[in-house]
Amino acid sequence: MSVGLGKVMAIHGLIAEVRLVGTELPKVHEVLTLETDHTVWLEVAYYKDARTVVCLNLLAHPSCRKGQTVIGSGTEISIPVGKAATGRMLSALGQPIDGKPLPQSAPRRSIYPQQEMSQSFIRLKPELLETGIKVIDFFTPFVKGHKIGIIGGAGVGKTVLTMELMHNIARDPSKQSIFVGIGERIREGHELYNTLMERDLLKSTTMFFGQMNETPAIRSIVGTAAASLAEYFRDEEKKDILCFIDNIYRHVQAVNELSTQIGQVPSEGGYQPNLFSDLRRFQDRLTSTENGSITSVQAIFIPADDLSDPAVQEISQQLDSVIVLSRQIAENGIRPAVDFIQSSSSLLTPEIVGERHYVLVAQVQSIMQKYQSLKNIISIIGETELSPADRSDYQKAKQLQEYFNQHLYVTEDITGFKGEYFTREQTLRGVEEVLI
Numbered sequence: 001m002s003v004g005l006g007k008v009m010a011i012h013g014l015i016a017e018v019r020l021v022g023t024e025l026p027k028v029h030e031v032l033t034l035e036t037d038h039t040v041w042l043e044v045a046y047y048k049d050a051r052t053v054v055c056l057n058l059l060a061h062p063s064c065r066k067g068q069t070v071i072g073s074g075t076e077i078s079i080p081v082g083k084a085a086t087g088r089m090l091s092a093l094g095q096p097i098d099g100k101p102l103p104q105s106a107p108r109r110s111i112y113p114q115q116e117m118s119q120s121f122i123r124l125k126p127e128l129l130e131t132g133i134k135v136i137d138f139f140t141p142f143v144k145g146h147k148i149g150i151i152g153g154a155g156v157g158k159t160v161l162t163m164e165l166m167h168n169i170a171r172d173p174s175k176q177s178i179f180v181g182i183g184e185r186i187r188e189g190h191e192l193y194n195t196l197m198e199r200d201l202l203k204s205t206t207m208f209f210g211q212m213n214e215t216p217a218i219r220s221i222v223g224t225a226a227a228s229l230a231e232y233f234r235d236e237e238k239k240d241i242l243c244f245i246d247n248i249y250r251h252v253q254a255v256n257e258l259s260t261q262i263g264q265v266p267s268e269g270g271y272q273p274n275l276f277s278d279l280r281r282f283q284d285r286l287t288s289t290e291n292g293s294i295t296s297v298q299a300i301f302i303p304a305d306d307l308s309d310p311a312v313q314e315i316s317q318q319l320d321s322v323i324v325l326s327r328q329i330a331e332n333g334i335r336p337a338v339d340f341i342q343s344s345s346s347l348l349t350p351e352i353v354g355e356r357h358y359v360l361v362a363q364v365q366s367i368m369q370k371y372q373s374l375k376n377i378i379s380i381i382g383e384t385e386l387s388p389a390d391r392s393d394y395q396k397a398k399q400l401q402e403y404f405n406q407h408l409y410v411t412e413d414i415t416g417f418k419g420e421y422f423t424r425e426q427t428l429r430g431v432e433e434v435l436i
Contacts, residue, residue, distance in 0.1 A: 004035060008068045009052070013261045014217050016042055016055045018070050026053060029076045029112055035069040037061070041093070042070065043077065043217070045262070054262065056217040058093070078108040079225050081232045085206045086176070089193060092210040092222035098193070109232055111225040113285065126352045129295065132168040132421035133161075135338045135404040138431065139361060140321040140345040141353055141424075142169070144240065145293035147286065149248075149316060152325030152337075153305040159188055161325070161336050162246050162299050163195060163410045168421065170201055170242055176233045177205040177242045180226040183212050183219045183250025195410060212250075216261075219254035227285040234292040241294040243286060249301040252279070252311045269310030276314060283318045307342070321345035334405045340368045357424075360431050364400060367435075371397030399434045 006020040018032065026032060032042040032055060040063050042055035057064050058077075079085065079094035084106030089098035094111075096102050129142040142148060152158045170177040181189045189209050196202040206229060210222030223245060233239045245251075252275065259272035267273050286296045300315050305327060307313075316322050323343050330337035350358045374386065374394050383391060409419030422430075 004069050005032065005072050006053075006070050008064060008066050008070060011057075011064065011066060012263075014057045014060055014215055014258070015045075015261050016057050016064055017048065018042070018053050018055055020051045020053065024072065026072050029110075031073045031075055031077060032070050033073060034063060035071050037063045040064050041077075056258070058215065058217045058221075060215045060217075076110040076112060077221065077225070078110050079229055080106040081109045081229060082107055082237070085229055086204065087202050087206070089189075089207040089209065090225070092208065092214075092218045092225050094225065097209065109228055111221060111228045113228075114231070126347075128353070128424070129169055130424055131165055132423070133164065133336065133408075134406055134422050134427045134430070135336055135340075136165075136323060137422070137424045138357075138364075138404070138427050139338065139340060139343050139348075140323050141347060141357075142295065143320070143347045143352060144295055145288035146320040146347060147283065147296045147298065147318070148321045148323065149298050149300050149319040150323045150325065151300045151302055151307070151312065151316065153302045153327055156325040156327050156330045156337050157335060158299040158301070158325060159184070159246055160408065160410060161323075162244055162297060163192055164336075164408045164419075165297055166192075166196070166201065166205075166242075166244055167199060167409050170205065173204060174240065175204070175242050176237075176239045177201070177244070178226050178230055178233075179205060179207045180223055180243070180245045181207070181209040181211055182222055182245065182247055183210070183254060184246055186211050186213065188246075210254075216254040216257035219250060220258055223248070223251050223282060224285075227282065230294050231285060234289065234294055238291050240292050243294055243296040244298075245296060246299040247301050248298040248315055249303075249311060251282070252315070267310070271311055275311065279314060279318060320347055329401075332401075334401060335408065335411075336404075336406065338404070340400075340404075341365060341372070357428060360428060360435070363435060364431060367393050367397050367400065370394075396434055400431070403430055403434055 005022055005024055006018045008016055009019045010017040026044050028044050030044050034040045040061040041058040043058055045054045045056050048054050077093055080102055084103055088096060091097050127144040129144055131137055131142055150158050150161055196205055208222050208226045210219040230241045230243050233241050255278055256272045264273055286294045288294055302312055303309055324339040325337045326339040370393050374390060407417040407420050412419050
């Protein structure tokens with residue numbers, strides 16, 4: 001039976017301070033509620049002192065007022081797992097948002113880690129995951145069990161590229177897919193749901209949404225909920241997981257909003273003081289074990305197109321590969337608008353991709369570097385004044401930009417062009433033909 005724990009003593013935005021009056025002490029992350037209204041969810045964030053807990057009013061429910069009695073639930077936020085979660089669209093609180101009921105007997109799991117993270121790490125044998133997208137398979141090849149970031153400002157194609165990747169590599173029925181929408185537009189989630197359903201990909205996918213109309217408390221935990229389901233499929237069902245996150249920067253933004261409301265002093269860059277540790281805890285949950293792998297693709301919004309933003313830099317440092325989308329390239333009508341020079345991958349080694357692939361990338365990046373410097377010269381004196389060698393490299397660079405332009409499956413209805421899929425071998429041969 002629920003026991004009165006205390007009373008609400010102060011409210012600051014989503015923050016509710018509860019003064020404990022009984023002998024029972026709630027645990028951090030326990031969900032409390034009001035004695036008079038069980039629809040109010042107050043999650044214990046931390047202890048302010050021995051008798052005062054600071055809670056998050058997860059849903060910003062207006063019923064939470066000063067002086068009200070708070071009772072405990074003895075539970076944490078949980079999500080359905082297993083077959084009950086497959087093919088479903090869920091909120092950060094594990095509630096269905098696709099208009100369909102959940103089975104009453106569906107097993108549930110806390111969104112927080114079930115046990116201490118193992119200190120023993122395994123080294124998986126590198127296994128390339130082919131995406132069918134030329135520019136990605138060439139410059140930033142996907143490797144099973146690793147983390148890939150797609151960085152770009154507003155409107156350069158992060159979400160479209162993420163959807164295309166889901167379409168191309170989530171078709172493997174042996175893999176379980178999880179999509180997390182953090183702080184993005186409701187329209188985009190609706191379009192993605194319909195796209196997956198039309199292409200028969202929803203049957204092996206679970207979708208979580210904490211979108212821009214929701215509280216920062218919800219947006220800050222929806223990624224945690226998805227990570228918990230990924231861990232379940234990896235550890236209990238021994239599956240390989242594909243985890244797509246759009247957008248991890250919005251997670252940072254949500255935690256920063258909560259940090260401001262709690263009253264934490266921001267870091268020099270304006271973000272929360274625990275930016276690194278918060279990101280590290282989240283990323284560490286998306287790791288591979290002897291049970292299975294988790295390969296994550298994370299879209300990263302760049303505020304004001306500033307790659308030097310502290311949060312963008314922090315996220316990038318915790319990823320294995322970074323695909324940078326350029327507004328200038330997008331304005332030239334090239335899709336995906338990938339910046340060949342800025343994009344990088346620690347996985348692009350001869351041991352993983354082979355000597356042939358490695359050397360070709362080095363040659364292409366060298367030509368593109370030269371192209372950038374030649375553009376300024378040409379704007380002054382014209383292309384005809386270049387040496388034959390420089391003219392040849394300049395033309396090759398332009399051919400390479402056009403070669404990596406590709407029609408996508410998820411934009412067929414918009415562009416009218418049929419989507420294209422290229423194997424890695426086809427991509428390498430095409431680059432070699434340009435470089436001859």
